[in-house]
Amino acid sequence: MIEALWNNLDYAASVVLFLIGLYAVIAKNNLVKKFMGLNIMETAVFAFIVALGVVEGGDAPIHGPDAHPPFTNPLPQALILTGIVVAVSTTALALSLIIRIHRQCGTIEADELREME
Amino acid sequence: MSQLFDITLIALLIACAVAVIRTKDLLAAAIIFSAYSLVMCLIWQHRGAPDVAMTEAAVGAGVTTVLFIVTIARTVRRER
Amino acid sequence: MKRALVAALLIVAAIPLLSIVAELPPHAAPDSPAYTHVSAHYLEHGAEEAGAENIVTDVILNYRGFDTNGEVTVIFTALAAVLAILLLPSEERVEERPAPAMPVSMVVRFVVRLLAPFIALFAVYVIMNGHVTPGGGFQGGTILGALVIALTIVLGEDEAHRLLPRPARPWLQAAAPLTFVVIGIAGIAVVGSYLGFPAEEPWQWVRTAWLVILEIGIGVGGGAIIGTLFWTMEAER
Numbered sequence: 001m002i003e004a005l006w007n008n009l010d011y012a013a014s015v016v017l018f019l020i021g022l023y024a025v026i027a028k029n030n031l032v033k034k035f036m037g038l039n040i041m042e043t044a045v046f047a048f049i050v051a052l053g054v055v056e057g058g059d060a061p062i063h064g065p066d067a068h069p070p071f072t073n074p075l076p077q078a079l080i081l082t083g084i085v086v087a088v089s090t091t092a093l094a095l096s097l098i099i100r101i102h103r104q105c106g107t108i109e110a111d112e113l114r115e116m117e
Numbered sequence: 118m119s120q121l122f123d124i125t126l127i128a129l130l131i132a133c134a135v136a137v138i139r140t141k142d143l144l145a146a147a148i149i150f151s152a153y154s155l156v157m158c159l160i161w162q163h164r165g166a167p168d169v170a171m172t173e174a175a176v177g178a179g180v181t182t183v184l185f186i187v188t189i190a191r192t193v194r195r196e197r
Numbered sequence: 198m199k200r201a202l203v204a205a206l207l208i209v210a211a212i213p214l215l216s217i218v219a220e221l222p223p224h225a226a227p228d229s230p231a232y233t234h235v236s237a238h239y240l241e242h243g244a245e246e247a248g249a250e251n252i253v254t255d256v257i258l259n260y261r262g263f264d265t266n267g268e269v270t271v272i273f274t275a276l277a278a279v280l281a282i283l284l285l286p287s288e289e290r291v292e293e294r295p296a297p298a299m300p301v302s303m304v305v306r307f308v309v310r311l312l313a314p315f316i317a318l319f320a321v322y323v324i325m326n327g328h329v330t331p332g333g334g335f336q337g338g339t340i341l342g343a344l345v346i347a348l349t350i351v352l353g354e355d356e357a358h359r360l361l362p363r364p365a366r367p368w369l370q371a372a373a374p375l376t377f378v379v380i381g382i383a384g385i386a387v388v389g390s391y392l393g394f395p396a397e398e399p400w401q402w403v404r405t406a407w408l409v410i411l412e413i414g415i416g417v418g419g420g421a422i423i424g425t426l427f428w429t430m431e432a433e434r
Binding site for chain 2: 009010013016017020021023024028029030032033036037039040043046047050051053054055058059060061062071072077080081084085087088091092095098099102107108109
């Protein structure tokens with residue numbers, strides 16, 4: 001299994017990054033830190049899907065006078081392009097909620113917020 | 118040689134992710150997150166995905182970091 | 198206790214993920230299932246069928262145009278939600294903080310003013326060349342938004358607000374969904390389906406022109422939305 005993971009190093013790295021982000025989302029107390037963890041999880045998933053489209057010796061999928069096959073798979077790249085932009089809009093929404101929580105409650109630590117109820 | 122480059126970048130990526138999680142100073146964590154996005158962008162450029170790399174450099178390393186910094190400026194800087 | 202629980206949960210998540218990843222077809226194999234079906238068709242015929250040499254642009258704006266139409270609506274909705282959350286007056290104030298006013302150094306101000314037209318030029322280049330080189334509406338729009346942010350920091354809010362004149366602002370922010378609706382209706386008129394692109398041979402330039410119009414709409418809308426997001430979150434105190 002270790003050898004298979006070593007051959008699929010990109011996939012294994014994105015799993016590790018996903019777990020690091022998951023750890024931050026679960027274990028960290030600060031809301032901003034939680035969202036940094038969520039962003040790391042998102043980029044890990046993006047890296048995994050982009051890695052699915054990589055081809056041995058593949059070039060960027062742009063036709064032109066001096067471009068020659070093989071090209072990398074354009075479909076995962078297009079999906080991830082939309083994914084990144086949606087990710088930044090969710091981040092903006094979450095951060096504005098955090099600002100609002102701080103204005104209302106004076107803290108952004110999850111356990112202090114829980115005690116406040 | 119290319120393999121060595123890959124492994125270096127992936128190691129740097131994981132180191133950046135761990136540093137983001139472990140840093141207590143949120144402003145520093147935001148800057149390290151920007152560096153993380155840039156390393157990710159290098160990896161994607163190297164994998165033949167320049168469109169995604171460009172988006173990640175502009176959105177991940179640029180705008181997301183700015184939004185994090187604005188939030189930190191409006192709330193608290195240190196994690197308890 | 199809590200640490201042990203978190204560690205257990207991470208291990209429980211890690212084992213299935215890693216074992217599945219180890220079972221996947223080898224990385225970068227040319228005969229992997231992801232590469233051999235629809236993508237092969239896109240790579241072979243994309244440039245003629247869809248109108249752009251950059252296949253990623255073809256997939257985003259032509260083959261999967263509905264997807265992108267929904268996605269620009271998502272950004273616009275996110276902006277609306279942020280404005281709703283932050284512009285609502287709060288009933289109580291827990292803590293009053295002094296406004297941090299840091300003067301911007303003269304060197305920074307001069308350099309940003311000097312670079313601003315070049316950054317704008319680069320953004321326009323990235324948007325207009327999205328169909329032949331890497332880049333496109335999202336990337337160029339983000340660069341425009343970053344320019345707005347830099348100018349806001351350097352010139353102050355009042356000067357920067359002139360970049361998006363108030364009467365035009367809602368239209369600029371909604372530029373991306375509106376462009377999609379316009380091109381979609383043009384598709385209904387010409388081909389008979391929403392966001393349809395004319396497929397016949399002499400219409401090659403129309404396909405490319407529509408792609409460029411969509412890119413411009415996305416770029417303008419993205420830049421306006423990112424600038425407004427920054428203004429809203431920054432003005433909050």
